[in-house]
Amino acid sequence: MKRISGIVSYDGTGFSGYQIQPDLRTVQGTIEQVLQRMHKGDFVRTTASGRTDAGVHGVGQVIHFDTTLHIEPSAWKRALNTLLPADIRIQSITEEDPDFHARYDVSAKEYRYRILRKFDEDVFRRNYTYHFPYELDVLSMRTAAELLIGEHDFTSFCSAKTEVMERIRIITKLEIEEAGDELVISIEGNGFLYNMVRIIVGTLLEVGTGKREATDIPSMLEKKDRDAAGKTAPAHGLYLWKVNYKKHC
Amino acid sequence: MKRISGIVSYDGTGFSGYQIQPDLRTVQGTIEQVLQRMHKGDFVRTTASGRTDAGVHGVGQVIHFDTTLHIEPSAWKRALNTLLPADIRIQSITEEDPDFHARYDVSAKEYRYRILRKFDEDVFRRNYTYHFPYELDVLSMRTAAELLIGEHDFTSFCSAKTEVMERIRIITKLEIEEAGDELVISIEGNGFLYNMVRIIVGTLLEVGTGKREATDIPSMLEKKDRDAAGKTAPAHGLYLWKVNYKKHC
Numbered sequence: 001m002k003r004i005s006g007i008v009s010y011d012g013t014g015f016s017g018y019q020i021q022p023d024l025r026t027v028q029g030t031i032e033q034v035l036q037r038m039h040k041g042d043f044v045r046t047t048a049s050g051r052t053d054a055g056v057h058g059v060g061q062v063i064h065f066d067t068t069l070h071i072e073p074s075a076w077k078r079a080l081n082t083l084l085p086a087d088i089r090i091q092s093i094t095e096e097d098p099d100f101h102a103r104y105d106v107s108a109k110e111y112r113y114r115i116l117r118k119f120d121e122d123v124f125r126r127n128y129t130y131h132f133p134y135e136l137d138v139l140s141m142r143t144a145a146e147l148l149i150g151e152h153d154f155t156s157f158c159s160a161k162t163e164v165m166e167r168i169r170i171i172t173k174l175e176i177e178e179a180g181d182e183l184v185i186s187i188e189g190n191g192f193l194y195n196m197v198r199i200i201v202g203t204l205l206e207v208g209t210g211k212r213e214a215t216d217i218p219s220m221l222e223k224k225d226r227d228a229a230g231k232t233a234p235a236h237g238l239y240l241w242k243v244n245y246k247k248h249c
Numbered sequence: 250m251k252r253i254s255g256i257v258s259y260d261g262t263g264f265s266g267y268q269i270q271p272d273l274r275t276v277q278g279t280i281e282q283v284l285q286r287m288h289k290g291d292f293v294r295t296t297a298s299g300r301t302d303a304g305v306h307g308v309g310q311v312i313h314f315d316t317t318l319h320i321e322p323s324a325w326k327r328a329l330n331t332l333l334p335a336d337i338r339i340q341s342i343t344e345e346d347p348d349f350h351a352r353y354d355v356s357a358k359e360y361r362y363r364i365l366r367k368f369d370e371d372v373f374r375r376n377y378t379y380h381f382p383y384e385l386d387v388l389s390m391r392t393a394a395e396l397l398i399g400e401h402d403f404t405s406f407c408s409a410k411t412e413v414m415e416r417i418r419i420i421t422k423l424e425i426e427e428a429g430d431e432l433v434i435s436i437e438g439n440g441f442l443y444n445m446v447r448i449i450v451g452t453l454l455e456v457g458t459g460k461r462e463a464t465d466i467p468s469m470l471e472k473k474d475r476d477a478a479g480k481t482a483p484a485h486g487l488y489l490w491k492v493n494y495k496k497h498c
Contacts, residue, residue: 011372057373086375123260124306126335128373 003098004076005064007091012057012236013127014087019051027058027088034083035065047102049109049243050192055235057128059112060091060242064102100245108172108190108244111197113237115183115205129182130201130237136183136208138176144207144214145174145185148200148221155224157200158193159232167193167224176204186241195232203230252347253325254313256340261306261485262376263336268300276307276337283332284314296351298358298492299441304484306377308361309340309491313351349494357421357439357493360446362486364432364454378431379450379486385432385457387425393456393463394423394434397449397470404473406449407442408481416442416473425453435490444481452479 008031016024020032028046035044046065052058071079076093084090116122116129117136125131148157148171155167173188185201203220206212212230220228257280265273269281277295284293295314301307320328325342333339365371365378366385374380397406397420404416422437434450452469455461461479469477 009372011375081370086370087372089370089372091369120340121330121335121338123258123336123338124377126260 001066001068001098003064003066003096003100004073005062005094005096005100005102006076006080008058008061008063009089009091010058010061011087011127012052012055015054017052017054017056018048018058018061027052027061030085030088031063031080034080035067037083038079039067039069049102049106050240052238052240053195053235055127055238057236057239059239060110061240062102062243062245064096064100102243105245106191106243107246108188109192109240110173110186110188110242110244111192112239112241113185113187113197113201113233114239115185115201115237116181117183118181127236130234132183132205134209136205137210138178138183138208140210140214141176141204141208144204144212144217145176147214147217149174152221153224154193154196154221156220156226156228157196157203158226159195159199160226162194164193169193169196174200198232198235198238199226199229201233201237205233206230250315250317250347251319252313252315252345252349253322254311254343254345254349254351255325255329257307257310257312258338258340259307259310260336260376261301261304264303266301266303266305267297267307267310276301276310279334279337280312280329283329284316286332287328288316288318298351298355298489301487301489302444302484304376305487305489306485307489309359310489311351311492311494313345313349351492354494355440355492356495357437358441358489359422359435359437359491359493360441361488361490362434362436362446362450362482363488364434364450364486365430366432367430376485379483381432381454383458385454386459387427387432387457389459389463390425390453390457393453393461393466394425396463396466398423401470402473403442403445403470405469405475405477406445406452407475408444408448409475411443413442418442418445423449446487447482447484448475448478448480450482450486454482455479 010027018027020029046063049062073093077090080090114129116131119133151170153167169191171189175186177184259276267276269275269278295312298311322342326339329339363378365380368382400419402416418440420438424435426433456463
């Protein structure tokens with residue numbers, strides 16, 4: 001038995017999210033179908049670094065699975081990409097130590113969020129950016145972003161449906177860059193709660209339009225109440241960009 | 250009765266081409282359904298600068314139609330975009346002279362073609378670029394492009410199914426630009442035959458990989474035979490970029 005990891009990209013548009021669900025087209029379900037085909041009908045369970053919601057895209061999602069097949073990493077990549085649909089692509093395959101775990105061994109994750117600032121909608125980016133045709137004060141947004149960096153209890157910045165009890169997370173990077181007609185928000189941290197990135201983005205946008213003050217961020221965090229923060233930005237602007245792992249010693 | 254023109258963008262991915270066809274989702278059919286709704290059930294015929302094939306995208310397609318409605322151009326744009334699906338967007342609406350004609354008055358058209366030169370496929374650009382993971386000699390391609398500029402009989406560079414008899418066209422611009430991991434071919438001319446841009450791109454790519462010599466272009470043109478030129482590049486890399494009109498005096 002070998003443990004294999006893979007870096008997976010997917011266009012989230014055509015999927016009902018990452019996680020397998022009966023009768024729905026999901027990224028996990030699609031990958032597991034292909035693995036089952038490669039294993040002559042034997043079911044192969046995959047484990048991902050975490051799930052992503054419907055419409056959210058993957059650039060550097062990481063998965064692992066165990067296999068009895070003797071295939072070289074480059075041949076694995078080729079075989080999987082031949083069988084997978086065009087909206088899922090394997091970027092790379094690595095043979096791991098048997099104790100590598102795509103979810104438990106995560107040391108940091110980076111998400112990106114693309115905001116389209118043009119007045120008119122763009123047919124080619126409608127599924128890949130959040131169209132936001134309002135003036136934005138990017139400097140205020142950066143001030144607010146600075147106040148979110150560090151170790152905080154992010155209860156105010158996660159869905160009320162969040163089941164995990166421990167809501168302290170560390171944000172190590174939160175950058176807002178202007179790239180042509182887009183604003184790209186990059187956020188890196190040791191872990192993210194349910195909808196946390198989308199609520200942070202929604203809150204930053206409310207700061208950008210003047211609906212909220214950047215200096216209110218500390219009191220939003222303190223309230224530990226979902227209603228204290230801004231709206232959840234839509235899924236289709238969000239990308240799971242990169243997953244980092246702790247080194248095994 | 251007023252004559253209205255519109256600049257229309259569309260993502261060609263979800264359409265069976267521009268031109269209306271029974272029981273198929275087409276750009277023209279979709280626009281005419283919306284116009285019929287706005288005209289309380291009265292059918293409104295639209296005329297475009299020309300059709301585009303299934304999968305081909307529109308950035309600056311131009312249409313015209315006649316209407317009895319009294320609506321300002323900006324309100325027309327808003328109303329149409331509210332009723333149209335997200336993969337068709339009206340960029341602008343203009344009130345024209347009654348003799349303006351979106352097809353007959355065209356003085357020049359520009360097409361662009363996007364080639365993705367990475368080894369790996371890209372999930373986000375799979376419908377918007379032609380993935381071409383082979384080495385390309387761009388200088389030779391530019392030499393070949395130069396030889397296509399000007400007035401020529403393009404019989405060798407149009408589909409054998411072309412019905413028009415007159416195959417002389419003028420190419421006024423044919424540029425090949427490197428843009429990151431893409432190669433963008435821009436081609437402007439006074440008119441294009443069926444599949445002409447895609448056959449020119451396919452031929453330039455065969456020059457780029459060394460399958461053909463740039464200096465063979467003149468003899469390809471002379472043969473006036475479809476088999477003399479290269480393959481037809483796929484539809485989904487192609488964009489109808491801009492349509493120019495002659496000025497009315």
